[in-house]
Amino acid sequence: MFNYNFRWNQALNSLPQMLEGALVTMEIAILSMVIGIIVAILLTVCRISGYRSLSAIATTWVEIARNTPALFQIYMVHFGLGSFGIHLSPYISLLLGIAFNNAGYLAENYRGALKAIPDTQTRSARSLGMSAPQAFVHVVMPQMLRISFLPMTNQMVWAILMTSLGAVVAMNTDLYGVTSALNALTFRTFELFAIAAVIFYVITKVITLSARLLAARMFRY
Amino acid sequence: MKSSILAAGLVAATCATPAMADKLDDIISAGVLRCAVVLDFPPMGSRDADNNPIGFDVDYCNDLAAALGVTAEVVETTFPERIPSLMSGSVDVVVGSTSDTLERAKTVGMTMPYYAFENAVVVSEKSGITDEAGMQGKTVGATAGTYEAIWLEEKVKEWGAGEFRPYQNQADVFLALSQGQLDATVSTMEVAQANVKTGNFPGISIVAKADMVPDYVALVTLREEYGLLNFMNLFINQQVRTGRYAELYTKWVGEGEPANLTIPGVYR
Numbered sequence: 273m274f275n276y277n278f279r280w281n282q283a284l285n286s287l288p289q290m291l292e293g294a295l296v297t298m299e300i301a302i303l304s305m306v307i308g309i310i311v312a313i314l315l316t317v318c319r320i321s322g323y324r325s326l327s328a329i330a331t332t333w334v335e336i337a338r339n340t341p342a343l344f345q346i347y348m349v350h351f352g353l354g355s356f357g358i359h360l361s362p363y364i365s366l367l368l369g370i371a372f373n374n375a376g377y378l379a380e381n382y383r384g385a386l387k388a389i390p391d392t393q394t395r396s397a398r399s400l401g402m403s404a405p406q407a408f409v410h411v412v413m414p415q416m417l418r419i420s421f422l423p424m425t426n427q428m429v430w431a432i433l434m435t436s437l438g439a440v441v442a443m444n445t446d447l448y449g450v451t452s453a454l455n456a457l458t459f460r461t462f463e464l465f466a467i468a469a470v471i472f473y474v475i476t477k478v479i480t481l482s483a484r485l486l487a488a489r490m491f492r493y
Numbered sequence: 494m495k496s497s498i499l500a501a502g503l504v505a506a507t508c509a510t511p512a513m514a515d516k517l518d519d520i521i522s523a524g525v526l527r528c529a530v531v532l533d534f535p536p537m538g539s540r541d542a543d544n545n546p547i548g549f550d551v552d553y554c555n556d557l558a559a560a561l562g563v564t565a566e567v568v569e570t571t572f573p574e575r576i577p578s579l580m581s582g583s584v585d586v587v588v589g590s591t592s593d594t595l596e597r598a599k600t601v602g603m604t605m606p607y608y609a610f611e612n613a614v615v616v617s618e619k620s621g622i623t624d625e626a627g628m629q630g631k632t633v634g635a636t637a638g639t640y641e642a643i644w645l646e647e648k649v650k651e652w653g654a655g656e657f658r659p660y661q662n663q664a665d666v667f668l669a670l671s672q673g674q675l676d677a678t679v680s681t682m683e684v685a686q687a688n689v690k691t692g693n694f695p696g697i698s699i700v701a702k703a704d705m706v707p708d709y710v711a712l713v714t715l716r717e718e719y720g721l722l723n724f725m726n727l728f729i730n731q732q733v734r735t736g737r738y739a740e741l742y743t744k745w746v747g748e749g750e751p752a753n754l755t756i757p758g759v760y761r
Contacts, residue, residue, distance in 0.1 A: 276580050351665070354672040362658060442634055442658035442669070452573055453646075453659065456638035459576045459600040 276462060283463035286454050290464075293450030294471050300367050300438075300446060301431040307367075308374025308427070315379040316386070316416075317408070330379065337376020343437050345369045350441035363445070366438040370431050377427050378420075385419035386412070418491055425483035429476045436472075447471060517720040520585055524563050528554035529570040529584040533662045535687040536745040537590050537608075549745040553607065554588045556737065557712075560728050571662060572638040576601060579715065586725070587713040590681075592640035602716040604725045606709035607732070609752035610681035612641050614701045615667075615689070620676035624701045631676035634658035636666055640708045641679045667694040679703045683746050707752060729754075 318330035337345065346369030350360060360368065389412055397407035417424075436448035443449045451468040455461050520526050530550045532538045538548040546567045558565035568584050575587045579601065590610070593603045616622040620631065629652045635642035637659035649657040658675065660666045663684060669675045671694040680688075685699050712725050732738045733754065742751035 350674075351668060351672070354669070354674050357673070359672070359674045361656075439637070440661055440665075442637075442660045442665075444637075444657070444659050449659075452637060455573065456659075457596055457643060459597045461577050461580065 278463055279460065280463055282458065283460050283467060287467065289450055290447060290467060290471060293445060293447040294475060296445045297432060297435045297447040298475060300370065300435050301428065304367055304370040304374055304431050305428050307371040308378055311371065311375035312378035312382055315375060316382040319383065334376045334379050337373050338380065342373045342434050343440060345372055346437050347440050362438060362441045362443040365441045366435065366443050370434050373434065374427055374431055378424065381420040381423045382416055385416040388419050389415050421487055425480055428479055432476055433472065515720045516585060516714065516718040517724055520563060521561060525566050526558040526561055526563050527566045527568055527584045529575055529578050529587040529589055530554060530567050531572060531589045532569045533664050534590060534684060536683055549741055550588045550590060552741055556732065557728055572636060579713065585714065590710045591713045592708050593711040601713050602718060602722050603711040603713055604722055605729055606711055606754045607729045608710050609754060610683065610708040610710065612679050612703040612705055612708060613682045613685040613699045614677060614703050615670065615680055615685045615697055615699050616677040617670050617673050617675060618696050618698055619673050622677050622700065625703055628677045630654040632656045632658065633677050634660055634666055634669060634675045635678050635680065636663045637661055641681065644705055645679050667697060670697050671695060681708065
């Protein structure tokens with residue numbers, strides 16, 4: 273049986289602290305997406321470059337990022353690099369861990385998007401005198417980003433939710449970290465985490481809705 | 494007529510009885526006592542080579558079960574999960590070195606203290622810290638949700654310099670300390686000594702006793718379970734009275750006197 277009396281006022285007093293945590297969560301998610309997108313484009317270029325070594329690096333990255341838990345990836349950034357004397361703060365460890373994961377998944381999205389773009393476009397661009405890099409940057413990449421736009425918002429939502437894994441690297445300023453520190457002080461577990469869940473829900477909802485609006489505006493013909 | 498009313502009353506009274514049963518009755522009739530114990534917190538709780546739970550808290554749970562005449566079931570938990578596991582009914586009591594803060598007592602029921610920890614300043618040898626004051630402005634950390642973590646975080650805020658990092662478990666704190674990611678931590682003396690002794694964490698050492706009120710820890714159950722709280726209070730008294738407390742101390746912590754569980758000048 274669930275034996276608990278809810279005391280919302282006590283938990284709601286902590287709302288300002290939790291909202292500050294939510295800002296840190298969004299900041300990490302956005303930065304990790306920016307890094308993730310840049311790296312994913314580089315990985316995609318490596319994969320289609322035709323150089324076997326570059327494409328092997330990209331494939332390894334994607335395989336590790338997609339087939340191991342994000343928790344493990346974040347833990348390894350902090351404690352794995354730590355054992356080699358590279359000490360990163362919890363913030364940076366979490367950011368890089370999520371960015372690593374984002375890059376892997378996004379690179380796979382881009383690969384799918386590339387398959388949807390007919391080869392003839394590259395060939396037409398080349399026949400107009402563009403170099404291979406020019407053809408990629410001006411013709412293929414814009415379409416690739418458009419096709420994979422909605423999957424990218426999906427990854428953004430994941431990035432937000434993954435920030436909660438920062439606890440394993442002692443992250444205590446993000447939404448989850450703040451909530452769990454408050455919980456240790458007061459033991460009001462269910463109120464605090466219910467509030468945190470609502471905040472997470474609102475953030476992800478706002479992001480998916482604004483992405484949809486943005487897509488509707490940007491991708492009009 | 495009268496007798497049928499009486500009979501009805503009797504039936505009602507018999508039926509009403511089970512509804513009065515409290516946790517204490519439930520445990521005895523179920524024949525099992527489920528204790529939440531933290532098992533990465535040697536010597537209070539850990540696992541032996543065969544992965545069986547061992548430690549002071551494990552023995553304490555077994556003793557409590559024996560006193561109740563039931564079998565003990567140790568449910569492994571982490572510090573932050575102690576209360577959710579109690580509230581959701583997956584355990585009956587928490588034997589998890591839980592500090593008896595007033596803030597927490599608003600939510601759960603605490604017995605009188607069953608143990609008291611002294612805390613030690615443990616440092617990374619590279620940091621060159623030699624005492625508690627030396628921690629000021631450095632990167633320090635402790636196990637999230639513990640008494641010493643709350644104390645240390647408060648200190649860092651007071652100093653206005655340095656950084657506090659709450660790791661998820663004691664092993665991660667010592668790993669970070671050993672790697673030099675943390676300069677210092679505050680951890681219970683017993684736990685610090687046990688971990689330094691294992692040799693799993695090279696480059697860390699205990700330099701001083703932390704200047705804080707001893708960390709009194711209590712058994713925890715639901716706040717309204719007075720029957721069980723009452724029983725456990727007497728049980729703790731009996732553990733000390735019969736010498737079992739001292740025996741468990743010698744077994745798990747080492748030679749010496751276990752901490753005094755009474756506070757001079759005040760009733761419980």
